[in-house]
Amino acid sequence: MGITNLRTERLELRPVRDEDVDRILEYRNLPEVTRWLLRTEVDPVSYRAAWRRSAADPDDHSVAVVLDGVVIGTVSLDLVDGMGQPGMPARTEAQLGYIFDPAYGGQGYATEAVTAMVAYSFDRLGVRRVTAGCFADNLASVRLLEKIGMRREQHGVGDSWHAELGWVDGYTYALFAETWRQRDTSAARHSGGRRS
Numbered sequence: 001m002g003i004t005n006l007r008t009e010r011l012e013l014r015p016v017r018d019e020d021v022d023r024i025l026e027y028r029n030l031p032e033v034t035r036w037l038l039r040t041e042v043d044p045v046s047y048r049a050a051w052r053r054s055a056a057d058p059d060d061h062s063v064a065v066v067l068d069g070v071v072i073g074t075v076s077l078d079l080v081d082g083m084g085q086p087g088m089p090a091r092t093e094a095q096l097g098y099i100f101d102p103a104y105g106g107q108g109y110a111t112e113a114v115t116a117m118v119a120y121s122f123d124r125l126g127v128r129r130v131t132a133g134c135f136a137d138n139l140a141s142v143r144l145l146e147k148i149g150m151r152r153e154q155h156g157v158g159d160s161w162h163a164e165l166g167w168v169d170g171y172t173y174a175l176f177a178e179t180w181r182q183r184d185t186s187a188a189r190h191s192g193g194r195r196s
C-alpha cells in the first residue's frame with residue numbers, strides 16, 4: 001500500500017485494484033504458472049480478500065504490472081525485519097515475488113518490472129537488503145534474479161516440498177543497496193552516463 005505509480009520503458013506499475021483481480025485470475029491458476037509457486041492454486045474469494053488485505057497493509061508495496069492498459073503480472077514486495085538481537089532497526093529488508101501471464105513471457109517484462117521494484121526498494125523505501133526465494137528448478141526465475149544481479153546466498157538441498165516432485169532444492173537470493181548502487185553507476189558509466 002502507498003506505492004506511487006512507477007513507469008519503466010514499457011510498463012506502468014501501480015497498486016492492485018479490486019477490478020484487476022478477475023484479470024489476474026485469468027492466468028494465476030494455469031498449470032505453467034502454479035508449477036513452481038509455493039501457493040499453488042488459489043480460490044477466487046480468498047485471493048480477492050488477500051489482495052484487499054495487502055492494499056491496506058503499510059508494509060505491502062505490491063504492484064500490478066500494466067502493459068498498454070492490460071495487467072500482465074504482479075510483483076509483490078513486503079517490508080520485513082531482518083533477523084537480529086534487540087535494538088535491531090525494523091523493516092530494513094524487502095522480500096520480492098513475481099507472477100506473470102505466460103502469454104507475455106520471455107519478452108523481458110518481468111525483468112523490467114522487478115528491476116524497477118528493486119530500485120524502488122532501495123531508493124524510496126530505503127531498505128538495506130532485498131531477498132527472493134525460488135525452487136532451484138524454476139529456471140526462468142533463477143535467470144531473472146541472476147540477470148538483475150542478485151547473489152545466490154543459499155542452496156537448500158532438498159529443503160522445499162513440491163506437490164508432484166517431492167523434496168527438491170530451493171535457492172535464496174539477496175542484494176545489498178550498496179551493491180545495487182555500484183552496479184547502477186557502473187552501468188551508467190558504460191552507457192556514457194545515461195540512466196535508464
Ligand SMILES: CC(C)(COP(=O)(O)OP(=O)(O)OC[C@H]1O[C@@H](n2cnc3c(N)ncnc32)[C@H](O)[C@@H]1OP(=O)(O)O)[C@@H](O)C(=O)NCCC(=O)NCCS
Pocket residue numbers: 032033034036037098099100101104105106107108109110111112133134135138139140141143144
Ligand atoms: C518467472 C517469470 C516471472 C518470468 O517472466 P518473464 O516475463 O518470462 O521473464 P523475462 O522475459 O523478464 O526473463 C526470463 C528469463 O528466463 C529465461 N527463461 C525462461 N524460461 C526458461 C527456461 N525454461 N530455462 C532457462 N531459462 C529460461 C528467459 O530466456 C529470460 O532470460 P534471457 O533474458 O536471458 O533470455 C514467469 O515465468 C512466471 O510468472 N512464472 C510463473 C510464476 C513463478 O514461477 N514465479 C516465480 C516464483 S519464485
